[in-house]
Amino acid sequence: MAWNISMPDGEWFTRETPGLEALVREVADTPVMAIDTETTGLNYMKDFPLYWSLSWERKGTPGHFRRVCLRADTLPAFAHVFKNPDREWSFVNAKYDMHMLFNAGFELKGKILDTSVMHSLLYEEERHDLDHMATSVLGWTWKDDFKTGFKTEGPKAFLQRLEQEDLPRLVEYASNDAYGTIFLRNKLKKELEGAPTWSLYPEMFSTLWDLFIKTESPFTRVLWKCERAGAFVDVNYLKSIEGPVTEELNKVEREIVRLVGRPINTNSRKQLMEYFFNQKGYQPLKMTKGGKSGIKEPAVDFDTLEYLVQKYNDPVAENMLTQRDLAKLKGTYVEGIQNSRDANGRVHTRFNQDVARTGRLSSSDINLQNIPRPDTDKFRIRRAFIPEERNNLIVADYEALEMRLLACAAMEQDMIQIFLDGKDIHMGNASLVFGLPYDDLKAAKKVDGEVKAGKRPESDMTDYYQRCLLARQHVKTIGFGLNYGMKENKLARDLKISKQEALNLMEKYMSRYPAVRHFYDSSIETVRRTGYAFTLLGRRRFLPEILSNQSDVRWRAERQASNVPIQGTAADVVKMAMIKCDEANLLDEFGAHMLIQVHDELMFECPEETTDQAKKVIQEVMEDSLPSKLAVPLKVSIGSGKSWMDAK
DNA sequence: TACGGCGGCGCG
């Protein structure tokens, strides 16, 4: 027995088992079912199910459950059940099993309930794997250990040996997962229904169950489709920059070794630390965090290198800045992306729905949400993401999404007006905060652009225009910084101004926008009062540390309290947009697939002929993704082209 | 040889 509870016997089915037909009939007649697969491995595009299991509460006999383990050869007998849209499947980590079933030739059409996602809405600080959820939600503990077998023999050999040599153990193992899942589904559903929340649409979202079933549940399938599609990669382009990147990196590393006068591994912070602070005797700028041991050492990060260049004019530090850039580019992107390509030249990320505490997605294996931006990346990695022949990429961006949501949430009329007037928000803010004419700010940016493009003489960029540009930059940094709870010290460092100037700037900004100040204060107050920070659709984040006696712990919770409503609401908006794009049937209408989400940006692949039509629909759907209009319209800029770079 | 912690850094 694997769980520490009494349970019905696990049943075993193969294609030849006489009871299979009756089982199929019962399953078809039971609309709520937990499902799990045992597979050949963890690669979701390549591996496939060897066994699978189901568990459900028997119709007409409440409290009586069945749990069955089936060999994969039984799957075809259930094909019509998988196709039925009017049923519900519960999983742990749903997308993975959906991929496995798809690899075996079956696409589930019913509702998808991922218990990991359900759990993440209630217990965002905990893990969402089956073992932990079963322990903490159900009080069940796992007794058998299969890890060693999987590890030493590999999943395929291990599972197939079990079928031959110890079938009961295989049946236990496999069917218990499904059994745990159906109990988790039932318990978590009750907990979600009993979890009140606060949203802008109380008639639609008043409990976490509303949030789950109306947004997260359909979202899972949307993400599954994105993962499945993958993004096509121009491997020739990556190969073409691999040489130059490597050459440049080697060159700068050789130069560093020459300057140091002995072999040094430029990737080793320890060796660099030794060189700068022992051999050269420089003063450290800052110390590292120290981690568990608490041992702090001099940092050798970007800030430090920049300071060593500034203060000591050190050529090694200067070269290290280049080395860092190139090493990151080469290892993480040029090589990393190539290594992730599948046989068709596409890369398939995992979009994690249960990781970010604010409700954002995360992307891993491969992370497609941190590909370098072309404006700072001289090797233009984004150029490597391309459509297949005769297709385009479409890239749609929410413009200033978080600022718009802040203006709405705070009901800051002057800021709202900037958006209603269709102005650039940072220029608008700079204009109001510093009393500069908006048109001058606009002209400054235009002239700056033209001077940089060589279309105008440098003398056109007057001191006044420089001041205008700087004002916009300062206000932009303040706006983002405030959202993260930044204080004057950090602002001063970022803007390279004095602490007092930074303090003055922030005060000026806040007193020009009193409603914004009040919004941040009241966000913190809400958490003090209720324990939770809320987003527009009612996602909650529990922040008990807001009452901590330790000021650093409490301050951190306060920063999170003021950030969650904005970052989390932005995540809500994009999530709704993705669901609506899916519902708009872009695939059938235009042959368009959603590929990637990068927080406020969506990427699609679309045939050339239908690109213009698809763009129009996508833009409309995204700008209109919420149940009702906000005080500020959401604006989406949309472009298309033959690479991620060109499409923006 | 594998793994986790850590520093460092890419993105929004």
Added chain:
DNA sequence: AAAGCGCGCCGCCGTA
């Protein structure tokens, strides 16, 4: 580093 939110991956290094 510091009162800057949310992520994931790389290489190094110490440990098993």
